[in-house]
Amino acid sequence: MGVGGVRRIEVTERERPVFGGTEFGAVGPYERLHGTIFGELDPTHPLNVGIVNLDRAARNAHGNVEYQSDFRILKPLDLDRGNGCLVYDVPNRGNQPIMPRLNGAPDGGHPQHAGNGFLMRRGFTVVWSGWQGDVPPGADRLTARFPIIPGITGMVREEFIAEATGLLGDSNIQELSEERFVGTLVYPVADPDGATLTVRQREGDPRVTPAGLAWRLVDDRHVEITRPSEPGFDRGAIYEFIYRARDPIVMGIGFAAIRDIVSFLRYETKDNPLAPQERPRIRHALGFGISQSGRVLRDLVHLGFNQDLARRQVFDGILPSWRGRGAPPSTGSLRRSVAIRASMRITLTATTSSRSAIRR
Numbered sequence: 001m002g003v004g005g006v007r008r009i010e011v012t013e014r015e016r017p018v019f020g021g022t023e024f025g026a027v028g029p030y031e032r033l034h035g036t037i038f039g040e041l042d043p044t045h046p047l048n049v050g051i052v053n054l055d056r057a058a059r060n061a062h063g064n065v066e067y068q069s070d071f072r073i074l075k076p077l078d079l080d081r082g083n084g085c086l087v088y089d090v091p092n093r094g095n096q097p098i099m100p101r102l103n104g105a106p107d108g109g110h111p112q113h114a115g116n117g118f119l120m121r122r123g124f125t126v127v128w129s130g131w132q133g134d135v136p137p138g139a140d141r142l143t144a145r146f147p148i149i150p151g152i153t154g155m156v157r158e159e160f161i162a163e164a165t166g167l168l169g170d171s172n173i174q175e176l177s178e179e180r181f182v183g184t185l186v187y188p189v190a191d192p193d194g195a196t197l198t199v200r201q202r203e204g205d206p207r208v209t210p211a212g213l214a215w216r217l218v219d220d221r222h223v224e225i226t227r228p229s230e231p232g233f234d235r236g237a238i239y240e241f242i243y244r245a246r247d248p249i250v251m252g253i254g255f256a257a258i259r260d261i262v263s264f265l266r267y268e269t270k271d272n273p274l275a276p277q278e279r280p281r282i283r284h285a286l287g288f289g290i291s292q293s294g295r296v297l298r299d300l301v302h303l304g305f306n307q308d309l310a311r312r313q314v315f316d317g318i319l320p321s322w323r324g325r326g327a328p329p330s331t332g333s334l335r336r337s338v339a340i341r342a343s344m345r346i347t348l349t350a351t352t353s354s355r356s357a358i359r360r
Contacts, residue, residue, distance in 0.1 A: 003309050004040045004048075004064045006264040009071070009271060011035040017077055019113070024120040027081050033073040033273055037129060039260055040064035041253065047309060050358045051252035057147035067253050069130035069144035071261065072096070076123060079276060083123035084283040086274070088262050088315070090293035091142050093135055096128045097290050101321070125274065125282065129261050131254035131296070134186050136171060146253045153190040156245040158183070160225065163235040180226050183241070188220040190246035197225065198240045201233055207240060215241065252357035254296070255305045262287075262315065263308035287318035294320030303358050 017029035024030065041048050042064050043055040057065040076082040089098035098119075099105040105115030114120055130144035137143050160183040162173045172184040189195070197215040198207035212229030225239055266285050269278040289297045297318045300306060306314045 003045065004042045004062075005260045005309050006037055006039045006268075008038040009035060009264070009273065010038065011273060018074070019117075019120075022114060022117070022120075024076075024114075024117050024123075027076050027083075027120060027123040029077045030074055030114075030120055031077050033071075033075070035071060037069045037071050037257070037261055038066070039068070039257060040066045041256055045309065047304065047307065048256060050303065051250065051256065052357055053149050053152070053248060053250045054252065056149050056152075057250050065147060065250070065253075067144065067146050067257060069257050069261075070142040071127065071129040072142065073128075073265075073273060074120075074126040075274065076120075076125070079125070079274065079281040081123065082125055082281065084281060085123075086125045086127055086262065086265060086282045086285045087119065088127045088129075088258070088285060088287050090258065090287065090289035090296055091128050091130065091132075091135075092290055092293045093132065093141070095141060097293075098126065098288050101290065102288075127262070127265060129257065131257050133249040133251050133254065138171070144254065144257060147250050148247050149250065150247050152248055153244055153246045154248070155242060156185075156187055157240060157242045158185060160239045160241070161236060162225075162239070176224070178227075180224060182218060182222050182224050183239070185221050185223060185241075185243075185245070187245035187249075188247060189217060189243050191244045192217055193244075195241065195243035197223075197242075199228060199233055199237050200240070201237050203238065250357075255300050255303065255358065258296075258300060259305045259308055259314050263310075263312065266314070267308070267310075267312060284316045285314060287315045287320075289318070289320050291322045294322055299358075 011033050013034040014031065016031035018032045019030060021029055040060065041054060043049070048054060054065055060066055087098065089096055099113065099115055100107045103115030103118045105113040119126060128142055130142040133144050133146035135141055135143045160173060162175065162181045174182040176182060197213065198209055199213055200207050210228040210230035212226065214226040216224050218224050223241055227233065262285050265272060265274045266282045267280060269275050269280060272280065274280065274282050287297045297320045301318065308314055
């Protein structure tokens with residue numbers, strides 16, 4: 001078997017210069033690269049064996065498991081004028097939050113605005129890549145394509161809040177009327193027998209089945225939910241649907257995908273867009289993440305993914321922001337707890353359980 005890692009980077013878009021050609025002091029103008037990462041993982045490698053279900057995924061001729069993810073890079077047009085430091089912004093459900101947070105740019109999922117130019121004036125190279133295998137495409141989100149393991153089933157818990165806030169969760173909900181909505185399930189239903197639906201107004205409230213609450217499967221990936229007729233549940237109520245699902249995604253690959261792209265951009269000489277003349281310009285790497293993405297960075301370090309397949313350090317430092325159990329109340333219209341992410345174990349977290357994708 002081969003060691004694996006990033007095998008190829010395909011740049012499909014190159015915009016130069018960006019930000020209207022703004023010159024950021026001595027650093028000069030920036031350019032934006034966008035494309036696809038082609039990676040593969042050896043399931044028997046000691047740094048990969050903890051990824052749940054990786055050993056069950058289909059393998060190529062080298063005995064490795066293949067995956068793909070989108071990437072985006074903002075870099076000085078002349079890397080020699082940069083500071084030699086890469087900042088990896090862990091996408092949050094496909095969106096890229098670092099520019100609004102550190103540069104004061106307008107909020108949005110795509111780094112179209114330099115804001116006050118904080119990162120650019122200091123010469124940082126900013127990198128994003130898809131690491132979640134269940135993020136829907138569209139709205140310029142960065143996605144990842146990970147293997148699916150057919151034939152495995154397990155119980156899943158999903159939560160829907162149908163309040164139409166305009167945030168990412170709304171893309172998973174279709175409002176039919178004031179009384180009914182359709183929720184998109186992360187995994188297909190294997191068997192509807194035993195599925196349950198409850199509602200509660202607040203996170204800590206008891207789960208109940210009041211009068212009028214009902215559900216039906218539209219198909220194996222969509223559930224139609226009828227709101228209760230009984231008073232006491234507004235549009236912010238939490239609907240919890242538990243069902244037996246099938247065909248899990250090998251979600252734990254996300255950790256390895258982050259590890260391998262940052263390592264590749266930092267150390268590799270060939271076919272590396274940050275190594276002109278086959279001389280890497282990146283000397284240091286930092287990780288930045290908000291909410292779920294901050295937790296991913298903490299887990300990445302804790303679970304041993306901060307060393308690459310050659311045993312070199314990946315990140316020199318990380319800045320996990322809002323890394324607690326959940327984001328501030330105003331930031332979420334849909335809270336989903338999906339135990340089947342990789343291991344088919346029920347979790348009790350309010351968002352994706354990254355550690356459930358790793359075997360301890």
